[in-house]
Amino acid sequence: MDRARERRPTSADVARHSGVSRATVSYVLNGRDDHPISEQTKRRVLASVDALGYTPNLTASALRAGRSNIVLMPMPDIPLGFAVDAILQGLDRGLSERGLRFLLHGDRKSGGVTGARAWAQLRPAAIFTDTARCDAEATALLRRAGVRAVLLAGPETVPYAPTARFQFDSLADCAARYLAGRRGHRRLACLVPGAELAELGERRFGVFVSAAAQEGASVERVDCALSIDSLLPVLSAWRDPGRRPDAVYAYDDEFALVLIQALREVGLEVPHDIAVVGSDNLPLGAILRPHLTTTCVDLPAIASGLAESIHRLVDGLPFEPLGDLFAPRVVVRQSA
CATH class of the missing domain: 3.40.50.2300 (Response regulator)
Incomplete structure (x- = not known):
């Protein structure tokens, strides 16, 4: 069997194929705008990525850099109905527009210090979960592990982390x-x-x-x-x-x-x-x-507000309460 064909392409392969440095490949793929790169060079790098089938290892990149653009959310321990799914899709879209990657962690039950250790191993930039699963001790552990932002959701605010008050009841x-x-x-x-x-x-x-x-x-x-x-x-x-x-x-x-x-x-x-x-x-x-x-409630507005809040926290800016985004309203139609 031809082992060369089995080898996964690396950023070095992309750099050789496109005739640029590995640093340039990194700048292009991470959307960095602090280094001037011509559109022609960007297109050449992206064409090489497609030709080689290269996919970056986000976890390895985070370990090398000491930071990442991953926003991790443990899977909610509730059925993923229409409302929850709409918020997840909107949050994914809103974070992507802000240069962040949304990642759902599949464990629905983990929480506390045990959960925080598991989440921190993925080196996320931010954690978004509910207050019932992330107490003060878990939040402190996440911050010691280098997580830049912790945003929680719950019926009431907590003193140890920014909280978006979810009151779907x-x-x-x-x-x-x-x-x-x-x-x-x-x-x-x-x-x-x-x-x-x-x-x-x-x-x-x-x-x-x-x-x-x-x-x-x-x-x-x-x-x-x-x-x-x-x-x-x-x-x-x-x-x-x-x-x-x-x-x-x-x-x-x-x-x-x-x-x-x-x-x-x-x-x-x-x-x-x-x-x-x-x-x-x-x-x-x-x-x-x-x-x-x-x-x-206005699900797209909630998702957009959460994405902006997470982005601000990752950038070191203060949390601004989401206020009336969760205010319910009646849509009156024929049945009542």
Whole structure:
């Protein structure tokens, strides 16, 4: 077997192929603008990269330089639904535009000092994770390991690191204020999913009940899965107007769309017989009929704000709170 063909191309190979120095190759591939390089030279280097199939070893480069442009985020320990996926995609795009590389770390459970050690081994420029997984001791370890920026997310700020206040449970509060406060419904119901969504479902239910009580409304709890069959026993009882709520908050848009179909199967129509509100502003909710009323936050703005905050922290600039980016709003459509 020809071992020369098995050898992985290096930056030295790119330099020889394009007729430039290895330093020039590094400047071109890292987007450095502190060394004047002609467009012709840049094109020649990039053409050699394509011809040789060269891919830089980011970890080795970080070890040599003592710093990197990697922003590492441990995989969230929640299902990657529409909202989370939209933020991850937007964050990846926003960081790339600022010369940083977004890397998801696959371990959903690691945290504390153990997690921090694992994350620091990749020599990231920044870590973005939630307050539950990165305490003061873990943050101190990351900083000693040379991580330039640690940005955390959580329902409340912490004293040991800049914190973006994520309050997605406020979507439930917004739904209750709309249904009971603005629409005047007094008998409400709330879907509470189980399994991997159980923790989030319980939190959202608690917020919804509290806000509804403040508006003078009662709430019926409906435990369910993302299936029509899990809803039918309760919905069958709702055929009786005396047992039927005026409106339902369905946890999110996926559950809301399943709920609307299940209501049809028991002969109830939305919004004539019962109003339905979801959360997250799923695109499908604006297409199917009845068009779905939903509560949401500005996901692209949140992603852009996080990317800019991380970029500022990496550059040694102070953190500026993201403020109203997480404020929920109601998108009113036909279902409520």
